[in-house]
Amino acid sequence: xxxxxxxxWGYAFIAPQMIGMILFSLLPLLFAFGISFMNWxxxxxxxxxxxxxxxxxxxxxNFRAALRNTTIYSLIVIPGGIAAALLSALxxxxxxxxxxxxxxxxMPVVTSSVSIAVIWMWLLNGDFGLINQVLASVGxxxxxxxxxxxxxxxxxxxxxxxxxxxxxxxxFLAGLQGISRSYYEAAEIDGASAWQKFKNITxxxxxxxxxxxxxxxVIGSFQVFDQAYVMTQGGPGNASYTLVLHIFDEAFTRSxxxxxxxxxxxxxxxxxxxxxxxxxxxxxxxxxxxNGR
Amino acid sequence: xKTTADNAQRQIQPPVQPAVKRKVKPSTVFLHLALxxxxxxxAGPFIWMGLSSLKSFEQMFSIPPTIIPDPIMxxxxxxxxxxxxxxRAYWNSFYISTIVVLSQIITCSMAAYAFAKLxxxxxxxxxxxxxxxxxxxxxxxxxxxxLILDQLQWVxxxxxxxxxxxLFNAFGVFLLRQFxxxxxxxxxxxAVMDGANPAFIYLRIMLPLIKPALAAFGIFSFxxxxxxxxxxxxxxxxxxxxxxxxxxxxxxxxxxxxxPLLMAGATISVVPVLIVYFFAxxxxxxxxxxxxxxx
Numbered sequence: 001x002x003x004x005x006x007x008x009w010g011y012a013f014i015a016p017q018m019i020g021m022i023l024f025s026l027l028p029l030l031f032a033f034g035i036s037f038m039n040w041x042x043x044x045x046x047x048x049x050x051x052x053x054x055x056x057x058x059x060x061x062n063f064r065a066a067l068r069n070t071t072i073y074s075l076i077v078i079p080g081g082i083a084a085a086l087l088s089a090l091x092x093x094x095x096x097x098x099x100x101x102x103x104x105x106x107m108p109v110v111t112s113s114v115s116i117a118v119i120w121m122w123l124l125n126g127d128f129g130l131i132n133q134v135l136a137s138v139g140x141x142x143x144x145x146x147x148x149x150x151x152x153x154x155x156x157x158x159x160x161x162x163x164x165x166x167x168x169x170x171x172f173l174a175g176l177q178g179i180s181r182s183y184y185e186a187a188e189i190d191g192a193s194a195w196q197k198f199k200n201i202t203x204x205x206x207x208x209x210x211x212x213x214x215x216x217x218v219i220g221s222f223q224v225f226d227q228a229y230v231m232t233q234g235g236p237g238n239a240s241y242t243l244v245l246h247i248f249d250e251a252f253t254r255s256x257x258x259x260x261x262x263x264x265x266x267x268x269x270x271x272x273x274x275x276x277x278x279x280x281x282x283x284x285x286x287x288x289x290x291n292g293r
Numbered sequence: 294x295k296t297t298a299d300n301a302q303r304q305i306q307p308p309v310q311p312a313v314k315r316k317v318k319p320s321t322v323f324l325h326l327a328l329x330x331x332x333x334x335x336a337g338p339f340i341w342m343g344l345s346s347l348k349s350f351e352q353m354f355s356i357p358p359t360i361i362p363d364p365i366m367x368x369x370x371x372x373x374x375x376x377x378x379x380x381r382a383y384w385n386s387f388y389i390s391t392i393v394v395l396s397q398i399i400t401c402s403m404a405a406y407a408f409a410k411l412x413x414x415x416x417x418x419x420x421x422x423x424x425x426x427x428x429x430x431x432x433x434x435x436x437x438x439x440l441i442l443d444q445l446q447w448v449x450x451x452x453x454x455x456x457x458x459x460l461f462n463a464f465g466v467f468l469l470r471q472f473x474x475x476x477x478x479x480x481x482x483x484a485v486m487d488g489a490n491p492a493f494i495y496l497r498i499m500l501p502l503i504k505p506a507l508a509a510f511g512i513f514s515f516x517x518x519x520x521x522x523x524x525x526x527x528x529x530x531x532x533x534x535x536x537x538x539x540x541x542x543x544x545x546x547x548x549x550x551x552x553p554l555l556m557a558g559a560t561i562s563v564v565p566v567l568i569v570y571f572f573a574x575x576x577x578x579x580x581x582x583x584x585x586x587x588x
Contacts, residue, residue, distance in 0.1 A: 009491040010413030016400040018419065020460025024438060025426045031437035042440070088331065095324055103571075104332035106578055107339060110570045111563055112520035114538035118545050118559045119342045122552060128354045130341055137357070165335070167581055174582035223430050226522045230542050244432050244523075251436045252527070264433040271430055 036262035041255040053262035063263060065238040066246040069153055073242065074221040076157035081217050082210070084161055085168030090202075092169070093176045102173070106166035113163070113226035120159050121146065121231050146232055149239040156227050156240055163227075164220070168213050175209030176202070204287040211278070211286045218274050222267060243267050339563065346370070346556040353552050369557035373544070376554065379561050381533055382540040389451055389536065390518040393458045394511050401465035402507065406495045408466065409473035410481070420470075423463045431523070439527055453528035454536075458518060465510055472506040473499060509580025512573060519566070537562050 036053055040046045057063045088105060092098050108116060123130050126144030135142040145155040183201045192200070203210075225244035228234060234241035234249075243263065250260035345353060346369055347362040373379070407413070408420050438457065439448065447453040480502065481494050489497075500507070525539045535543065541562045548554050570577060 006411055006491065007413035010407045010411040010416060013407035013411065013491070013495070014404045014419065016460055017404040017423075017462075017466055020400070020457065021423060021426060021463065023441070024457040024461045025429065025434060025463070026422070028434035028437035028441060029426075029429055031440065032433055035437065091324060091328055091331075095321075095328065097325075101328045101332055102578065103574055104336040106574075107336055107567065107570065109581075110516050110520075110566055110577065111339075112522065112538040112541075112566070114522055114542045114545075115559050115563045118541060118555060119338050119563075121545075122345065122556060123338055123341065128356070128358075128552075130358065133356065133358050162335070170578055170582045219430070223432060225432070229522075229526075230545060247432050247435070248523070248527070251439075257436055257440075260436055261433075264430070264436070268430055268433045272428065275428070 032261045032264060035257050036265050038258045040257045042251075042257050049258070053258045054266070056259055057263050057266060060259075062238065062241065062249075063246055066241050066243045066263075069239070069241055070222060070224065070243045072153055073157050073160075073224055074218070076154060077160050077221040077224075078214070078217050080157070081161045081164055081168060081221075082213055084165055085213065086172055086206075086210070088165060088169045089172030089176055090198075092173060102170070105169055108163045109166040111163075114230050116159065116163050117227050117230035124155055124159075147236050149236055152232055152236065152240045156224070156231065159227060160221070160224065164217075168217065171213055172206070172209055175206050179205045207286045208288060211282050215275060215278055218278065219271055222271050222274075339567070342556055342559055342563070346553065346560040348553055348556075350551075350553055353556075366553065369553045370561065373554050373557040373561060376548070377540055377544050377558065378533060378535075379537075379540065379558070382535050382537045383565070385451065385534060386519055386536040386538075389454055390515050392455055393518045394515045396459035397462050397465050397514055398507055398511050400460060401462055401510070402469050402500065402503070403495065404466045405469035405473055406491075406499050409470045410494075410499070411491060423466055427463045427467070435523065435527060442528060448528055449530050449534065451529075451534060454518075454521070454524055458521075458524075462514070465514065468510060469503060469506060472503045476502055506583070508576060509583055512577055513580050516566075516577070 035046075037048060037050060038046045039049045039052075092101055092105070095101070124145035126132060126142070126147065129142075129145070131145070132142030143151050145151050179202065183205070184197055187197050187201060223244055224242050225248070228240050228242050228245055229248075232240045234245050244267070247260050247264045247267065250256045250263060344360065344362060347365045347367070348359060348369075349362070349364070349366050352359040352362060404423075408416060408423075442448050442453045442457075445452075447456070476499070481498055484494055484498060519536075520538060521536070522538045522542070525536045526542070529535060529539065532540070532543070541558055544558045545555060548558070
């Protein structure tokens with residue numbers, strides 16, 4: 001539509017974000033890739049060591065613990081978070097006073113992870129925390145949630161589900177709102193039960209939303225850091241030591257930038273692989289309506 | 294077809310509802326009970342935090358728990374505010390978030406306009422590059438970013454948080470581009486005929502038309518920067534430069550046994566955000582639904 005000067009306008013308009021992208025994303029990414037093959041404490045000589053950092057990571061018990069913990073955490077948070085959000089969205093979809101309930105469900109989302117972590121440290125306190133006091137009132141002797149190796153990871157996972165519930169619920173609600181009533185009415189005329197309607201209409205038509213939520217949840221859960229850093233610093237022992245805690249510690253506690261970036265690259269590859277798997281598998285279960293929704 | 298069906302449905306719905314409601318009453322009651330319980334689980338921790346922040350040390354640890362603090366220990370707040378420069382942290386968080394958000398609104402919408410409406414060689418490749426960077430976890434670039442900022446001598450200054458975030462938000466570019474793609478060509482054609490240049494069209498036609506999207510994007514970009522933790526933690530070391538989450542984390546480290554003070558500190562950090570949330574609730578929630586990303 002414009003004259004040939006259009007291209008210069010185009011470059012001018014993208015320039016600020018382009019500079020930002022090159023300087024603060026692309027360059028660091030290339031830099032990270034380079035450092036991951038080097039031995040470097042951030043100050044002294046850089047020596048090229050090939051794949052040594054990567055091999056060292058898999059031999060490092062800290063890294064293995066971080067990998068195991070992050071996997072366990074994700075195995076709780078991904079299905080748990082999606083199911084909780086979907087259930088809440090279904091419960092809220094048509095109920096009276098929806099906006100009122102939604103307001104509470106969404107409250108944690110706007111709060112910083114640090115504040116959330118501090119509040120929950122008190123709630124989960126083994127001796128005086130509200131949770132164990134409530135459990136005690138029904139005769140259950142609650143554990144020391146955050147200082148017991150067996151409970152620390154599930155505790156942080158539950159807290160993350162609670163924290164992120166509102167976001168995913170709202171996305172599911174938006175998806176549910178997009179499903180035309182006429183499908184349900186047709187099904188009702190055929191005498192379909194509530195479960196049949198859910199299984200044959202809601203789930204397929206909601207699958208693009210579910211897919212989106214699943215992708216975001218997987219990406220987010222592998223990057224867990226704030227809650228573990230504030231509440232437990234990875235402890236007790238290394239029971240809640242996560243991949244990002246490891247990346248952070250390697251760089252800033254142990255001054256080993258090479259191994260830190262190689263661990264970060266491994267994290268990137270893990271996320272990439274899971275995302276690609278999800279996209280591949282999605283062809284089987286994600287249903288897009290013909291009108292291109 | 295869908296919209297007309299939907300509209301027809303909406304008109305039919307009200308008369309249908311009472312009949313349906315009478316039939317399913319027990320399940321409706323059950324649903325509300327479940328939702329009230331759910332709301333309590335979601336909001337309860339905040340209420341408990343607020344109550345705990347006003348308790349004396351003894352009441353905080355009493356078994357069974359004291360629910361309503363007596364006496365009300367307002368001094369916990371005074372002590373927390375005296376122990377840590379929360380006022381300073383507020384100002385830091387506020388001005389950093391404001392600058393970043395304003396800048397993101399301008400630069401992201403500019404780039405979005407170019408990618409959506411202008412033709413220039415390489416635009417497709419560059420746009421794909423933007424999308425690809427969204428896949429890179431922030432932690433991968435954290436350490437190299439630290440080294441770059443160190444070279445620029447921005448480490449332990451607010452520039453380290455402001456500039457990288459202000460100048461780069463691939464998601465914002467992507468989101469706003471999607472909105473601009475939805476704006477019909479006819480809207481700009483008349484202006485182009487009159488000889489308007491892209492700058493005029495961007496300022497006078499595009500920006501006014503995507504105002505709702507800009508508002509939603511701005512609000513949760515603000516929440517995101519305000520709550521940002523790992524970047525300030527990595528790039529800042531002087532207490533007077535700390536943002537609210539960072540100061541609270543440090544406060545926690547120092548006062549871990551002083552639970553009433555810690556709860557007062559948490560309350561100080563949470564309450565303003567919750568107040569903003571209650572006023573801007575609709576926009577925040579709809580913005581997130583629209584864009585599907587957490588702050």
